[in-house]
Amino acid sequence: MLVVHGVWAGDGLAFWAEDAAVDPRPAAGAAPRSHPFAASASTLAAALALPEAARDASQGPGEGVRELELLLPGSVKEPLPSPETGRLSAIARPRLHLWRVDALVPPVGEALRLVDEQAAGAATLRHWATVVAFARDLVRRGRVIPRLVTVGDGGTGERPDDGGVGQWAGKWAQPEADARAVWQPVLTGADASYFKELALAMPPACRTWRAERPSGEVLGEALGAFADALVRAALGEPLVRRPGTPQERWLAALTGPDGACPDVPGLRKELDAWRASVVAADGAARVCFRLVEPADAGTDAGAGGGSGEWRVEVALQAADDPSLYVPARRVWAGEPVVGLPRRPERELLAGLGRAVRLYPELDRALRVAEPSELTLGTRGAFEFLRQAAPLLQAAGFGVQLPRWAGRARLGLKLTTRTQRQSAATGQGFGLRELVDFRVDLAVGDETVTEEELAELARLKVPLVRVRGQWVELDERQLAAALKAVEGGRAGQAPAADILREVMQGDDELPLLTVDADGVLGDLLSGQAERRLLPIGTPAGLDATLRPYQERGLAWLSFLSELGLGGVLADDMGLGKTVTTLALLVHERAGSGPTEPTLLVCPMSLVGNWRREAARFAPELRVHVHHGSGRDVGEIDGADLVITTYGTAQRDLEALRGLRWRRVVCDEAQAIKNSSTLQARAVRAIPAGTRLALTGTPVENHLAELWSIMEFANPGLLGSRSRFRTRFQEPIEARQDEQAAQALRRATGPFVLRRLKTDTSIISDLPEKLEVKEWCTLTAEQASLYQAVVDDMLAKIDDSEGIERRGLVLSAMARLKQVCNHPAHLLKDGSLLAGRSGKLSRLEQLAEEIVAEGEKALVFTQYSEFGTMLQPYLAQRLERPVLWLHGGLPSRTRDRLVDRFQHDDEPMLFLLSLKAAGVGLNLTAASHVIHVDRWWNPAVEDQATDRAFRIGQRRNVQVRKLICAGTLEERVDEMIERKKALAERVVGAGEDWLTDLSTGELREVFRLTAEAVS
Structure with missing residues (x-):
């Protein structure tokens, strides 16, 4: 497994990677030495699916393959592995050392795409994704201005309030150029404050090229480069085609791909005055x-x-x-x-x-x-x-601009008619069947005749009125239209060819409307789920499908009979599991024993799928292909084979040699990055059809949708590069509505998305009520809290780099432990009663819940605290308190879940957040309590959804315990105030707080009067 990182290398964003599968060996030679488990440039380029041009070191200054020296923590013998690799290290006191790594520095536009695609990866890339989002927002709001920066000073003459955003400007100019035309962000008011927050949140690994540079300086350079590239991408083409005067050459450089141009001192002074006036006027x-x-x-x-x-x-x-x-x-x-x-x-x-x-x-x-x-x-x-x-x-x-601008374009209208009418796939319609088709030119819904097209060609005017609508018609579109008329406009073709034409379209002459009948019409409408006759609960399914699930089953069966894959993207809790099982039962009843279905899922969900299959589809023969003793020979005769993404990758050759009716990917966001080894593995397993299950088909960018669709229907959306050109870049960079409509038309037939908040889908899901429970500290807790603050701030103030980062994380962990209970911090095995305000509130809530005959989920991020709480709460409540954590074997875990779900006795289920935050169905609970916060809203919401999902018939009350007057309250305020920053930068924990200044940490850690009871 590769863990990809991003570091600002002075003149561009560099990508390098650690290979978690390589055993590190001590590096020899004098410093800087080669990083012992850094991936090679070729391995990294292949994993990122970079085009050849982006890998070529000869393409231009600062771009391509480079060897970087990075200042990384570790020992003299080896660097400290990043947390994302999962490696354990015995290095007790890491120090900073220089290490050489192979890196790729692609052009800025390509780097932005890579950041988007890797946004859920390492902490550095999560941060760069946030910076890119900020740059996009500035460009969208017009908070950028053009400038002319001389190459000689490299932008170092920028004012202090510039945030460093101009300092990168001269570094890519060609040697013969005197200056560079750039687009530069203007940071005032809230934008300037946000810039400072991003700088404070920047992981050190983002800025350790050769030396550990100030985060504000690095952020300024990167933000300037990103904004400049985004504006150029949005403009699309140079404003001046044949520049002559210096002014025209500056305009051409400002709007074209290369910013190099001659210096014009008078113009440069005017542009500097422009910037000063914009900042002053705000x-x-x-x-x-x-x-x-x-x-x-x-x-x-x-x-x-x-x-x-x-x-x-x-x-x-x-x-x-x-x-x-x-x-x-x-x-x-x-x-x-x-x-x-x-x-x-x-x-x-x-x-x-x-x-x-x-x-x-x-x-x-x-x-x-x-x-x-x-x-x-x-x-x-x-x-x-x-x-x-x-x-x-x-x-x-x-x-x-007029309302029609950018919308009314000349395009194509496709009309198809099946040669024999069929309303359902069961009547024999398939993608190989011939259909009659006709292609017409159109403006919107209006067809353009050949005579009208000839008149347009004669006029040679780029703006014309056609059927009462103004149309922008450039030479390329007109040439494409004439070519379309000259070619075959009518005839017969296989339905699969028609489908591919609709999916991929044409860049110059887009497909505007489709008029199709029969099954193909149902499919292309994107409304097949509504048009098809629902399939009732199949015999052999031990459940009653809801109406929307019956429609979903009909849609899945419809696609399967056509030999097409789909993406079931229903919201979390709407029953994707039972709908999929219903499909298998329905097919088994209709055709008898068939080739098995391979279901690939995260390891945490293997038990859940096995349990749900036994519960809802007891007649299905289920085999779990996972664990040390797995044998592909045991698959024979199974209807459903369950495996994990890791096992599928390791056993790829064996799995490829078997015949599969279908491959299903659950939590398909696991393959949203098409270049990962596990994504490649599941795509390489041949099957009749494929099905992706995910509640989040697009999390960060459109390339994720392409990756999932490429699994479900290989090749239907074209190559990755064509998808990027046809859809991703126009939509993300220019908000092109026509491209967005074309993408909806292309993917709509294969993606079924329903939300549980939509009352037309489900009207009986109860409400979720979220409450913050404010707790106070006892005198003992307050004394310990202040002692930790005083001790740690003194150490933090005298430290730097990785040592300071570790001290901050340690301080936060110790303060959270104090807020939980003094015994959690001291680890002395002392009594729990009466010493913690948070524990007292938890006891009160638990007593009320069990007294009402109800059940609750209690989440903590600390296994050691859960181990302390379980016997104490069981004794106090005289009720069962179950305890699930990562150290339990799968069978014990399943037994606890089954007991909680089916035992009528009121009880608490104490869960480790990491071990039980996803993949469990615990609808027996009507209460969720978060004892200590993970400080990541997405993680908490996933844990809460263990109870708030389909099958829940009571309102769910969610309580988050927060100690007032402590860092818990202030971090909660920061999250509420900056949710977008928290969701993108916080990542998997508290790392985003480690780069606050000592003064800011003092404010966050401060203990106020309201904290003590």
Whole structure:
């Protein structure tokens, strides 16, 4: 298993990896030495599925394969392995040493994609994913401005308030260039505060290239590079094709792939003044441009729809209230407007002076004393739409376009008719069957005739009216349309070819509408689940399916008979397990003994699947292929074979040699990264059909959806690179609505997604009530708490690097233990009664719960504390208190779950959060108590959903115990205030707090008066 890391290498984001399968051997030679278990560049490139161009070290400065020196903790003999590898180390007192690793430094755009795809990996990549999200948000809100930075100073002349975002700017310029045109973030107000929070949360491993650099400096360089790349990707093409003057060369460099350009001191000073004014004004008002259609446009292309005068209206707009829009004519008339600056005419002129640098055509409007609009011809209007508008918008100007802009495009309409009508797959329709098809040109829902297309070609105008709709028509689209007309527009083809055409589409001439009948129509509609006749609960299934589950069963059977795979993406708790088992029972009853189904799941769910199969489908022959004594020979005769992702990877060759009716991946987010070994393994197992089960088909980016779809229906969405070009980049970088619609059309037939919050799906799921229980400390706890704070802050203040990080984590753990109970910290085996405010509140809650004849789940992240609580609570309550932790064998675990679910006696189920946070169905509980917090909302929600799921018939009360006046309260406030940051940066624990300054730690750890009872 590879653990991929990201480190800022001065001029780009570098990726390197630890190979958890390699045994580390002491490195020889003088420092810096080769990292003993770092992966080679070729291994890393293959795992990341990088294109060859991104691996080529000769492609440009700072990009490709490089050998980096990283400052990493460890001993003289070997580095300390990262926690994600799962390795254990005997190094007692790690120190920082330089180690050499092979790394890949891809172009920034490629690096952004890799960060998205690896966002759930190591702590460094989780942090970089958050930085990329921040850069995207800044670009989306227009909080970037163009600049011209000289190469000589590398941006070091930036002001201190710049956050370092300009310091990267000169490092990639070509040697012969004097300067570089860049897009630079503007950080003021809340953005500046968030920047500081991200800097504080940055893991040290993100910034240890050669030396441990300040996090703010590294973050500034990276944020500047990311924002610049994102703007260029959103613009799509250079504004100036054949630059001549220095101004034009700067514009071409600003909007093209390469920012290198000559220095223009006067322009550079103007742009610096622009930035200073933006920071000082903080966006009180901005100049806005509105494109207005010709009043006499006609009705269609043949009626002169390409003629007429277009106008770009100039106005002032309040940045924080876009509805406050004041045309320039009113500004020059001196009309007072509340919400605009005191001298709005000065703001208007200053803004127009800046905008003309980006849109030189605007100079014509500035030749009058009171500019209010710019008149354009049709081609000029088209260039404003395609080039100037995105550029002005990126720089923070307001832009208002007609509603049809970017939407009404020339495309294709596909009509298919089955040669024999069939309403269900059982009547023999298959993907090899021929269907009649016809392809027409269309604008929206309107078909375009060959005569109209010929007229469009004759006019050679990029903006025309077709059937009453304005259409943007560039030369490439027109050429594609003429080619489509010349080719075969009607005939017969296999249904599979039609399906592939719909899925993959065309870049220049997209498929706009599909009109299909019969089974193919049901499939392509994306509404097959609603159109198909539901399949009732099959005989042999010991359960009663709900209506939405009957529709889901019909959908799964429908796809299976067509030989297609699917993604059952129902919300957690809606019964994906029982629906899948119902499919197996239904097929077994219909065709008798068949080839087995292979189900691949996380190891924690093996027992759950075996138990659920025995409960709901007792006639199915189930075999678990897992453990040291596994034998593929025992699979023969089974209906359902359950294995784990790790076992599937290790036994790939044996599993590939068997015949499988179906491969099912449960918790399919485990294969969302298509380049991982386990994702490759499950894709390599041949089967008749495939089924992915997941509640989160897309967690971070669209490449995850491609990976899961590539498992379910290999090749149907095209290659990974084509998917990136066709869908991912237009949607993520440019919010292209047409690409989003095309992706929904392509994936809709194969993804079934229902939410338990949708009352049309399920109306009888009870409510979940979340309550924070505020506890106080006893005097003993308060004294211990303060002693830990005083001791640890003194040590933290005198430490640095990895030593400081370890001390902070240790301090947090010890303070949480104090909040739990003094005996938890002291580990002296002393009595528990009367010494902890949190334990007292837990006792009260537990007594009330069992007195009402109910059951509760009690989660703690500390196994040692659970071991202390179990006998104490059992004695106090005189009721069973079950205790499940990671050290229990599978059979004991299953026995405890079965007892809790089926024993009528009121009881508590005490669970270790790591061992029981996922994969268990514990609906017998109507209460969930989190004794100590993991400080990750997603982890807590997963644990809570052990009780709040289908099968739960009572309201679920969730209580989180928090000690007031302690770090528990202040971290809870931070999470509530910054949920997005917590979910992306917190990751699997508290590492995000380790880089707070000593003063900030003092505030977080501080004990206040309300803490003590």
